[in-house]
Amino acid sequence: MNSTRSWQVRGLPGRTASFLLLRGWKRFCRDNNLKEGDICTFNVIKTKLWHVVIMRYKEKINQCYETPESKNNILSREGQKRSKGSMTSLNKASSLTRCAFEIGPPAWIMKEINTSTIENLLSLPLSFCEAIGLREPCMITLKTSTSSTSSWQVQAKAYKCRNQLDGSGWKRFCRDNRIKVGDICKFKIIETTLWLVIIMRH
Template sequence: MITSGSSNMPGTSLCFFKIILKDVGSHTELMIPEKVLRVLGEDLKDSVSLNAPSGSQWLVNLKRHEGKVWLQNGWPEFANFYSIGFGYLLVFEYKGDAKFQVLIFHPSSLEIDYPLAASDRPSTSENERVIDSSSSGDVFRPYNSTEASTKLRQEKAKDQVNKDRALSLEKSFKSKNPFFVHLMKESHIVGGGWPNVYIPKNFKEAHNNWKDKDQVILQVEGESWVVYCNLNQQCNQCRISRGWTIFARDNSLGVGDVCLFELINRSKKLFQVFIYRAAKGPEFENLPRVRSKADKARVLESVNAFEPEQPHFSVEVKNSYLYGGSITVPVQFVHKHITKDNCDVILQLPDGRVWSVKCYIKEKCAKFSAGWKNFSKENNLAAGDFCGFELVNQRLLKVVIFRLKS
């Protein structure tokens, strides 16, 4: 579904807008408002040119049927290049000769930074400049065609790698349960306006059996989040909306991550969610260690033998504890031995090194948060490791790390 409007006031150029209410796929079309067609008449032939403020020009073919006209071939490529998705607003201004100037606004209401298409970069002198639209003022920067071209190729190559990775995962995953895979785009994550995830139409369980506002449970490594589906029968669309923002934030989802949703309980609408992270730098390199049964048994034996004289507890490190920047700890232990309010806690390794973390308490949950990410990164923690915490005093915990072999 796409919301649109138009303006053709005397003395002004013809403009219309479109609000994108679904992700743009390879076969998506964009309808031109009928009022616009009545004004333009014969100006629109078989194709139009979409011109971005950066100077890029895109030739898009038109599809006609029963008096209506759609942007067809070339439109998905345009939308994909500018990462247009759910919640984006596009303003089209007609410039004559079947040419439209297109302004693109992010769901946050800010106009996007327009990347430069390689085919539209003429050779320029060193003192030629372009406006940086990311600032509210008239800020200028030197135009560097080589640097921009290299960056564009890198971004497109990275995007293709992520798409190939998602497709490969979908083909290789074997389960008797129904499942679907989503490559995270900006519209799916926190900061993308109204984050949500559309459930593919071939996932029949949702489209045939679910009702609007049904409760759905998403489970990651034993922790659960409640979300709600939004069902639009007219458009044959089903998406996870309310509650998704919290899930995405708590699991630190980012653009390029791949989520696999496996329905493990139909009656409860319970999904096991597997998160496969995109490569984002050294802080995302702590992948799960290879677990042999013998090695895992060795680690568990060491953890079970962890019995210091002072009060203590042990926690298995999960992926969400590495990427999310916090670790869940026993709330009963925190209430009894540390605090019933938020406070700072010192973590100390046997070699004497210390880290400060923030202990947060909310209802029946306690977490070590701010500072935990530095601790996990600097000590090279990985999913499958265990941390044993021994109380030294009210604000000091000694930490022993039990590692799986790489």
């Protein structure tokens, strides 16, 4: 977080457990050239201090695309490092599953869930797996809360072009957590074989 720029934005609690960003928000968007389809990750440093990381929609920034028709039809795209500074919404493609990842630290990968992901497997781009040291078959522990005692053991398989999570453990994780098509899962890598999963409902 090496930028000295900052913006004062007024926040107001909304309905249904939401929070609205009002005065100052338009200036933030304008100054950071935010466009529709950009993705914003808000890292809460303190209650009133947020660090915003922007992933541009049109940039090929550590993005991978997975077609739902086939387990093996994977297209990975990598590009420049992400630009730093801002916010966004996540557009969902009907025929392609978008994902984005950051090597870190901390490392994380965010994937949109489709039917194939739930019924078959979750594919992981090779460059991401190599960066976190995941290149051999192993069991990965998934947790949805660091304070919870609940966890899921999921099999990870390694291939030449990618890794994947599959098997009964992955299907059980999806079923127990009621993962649906259109949900977005963010996997935060605590250790190579211990991942924290944040589920954003569609």
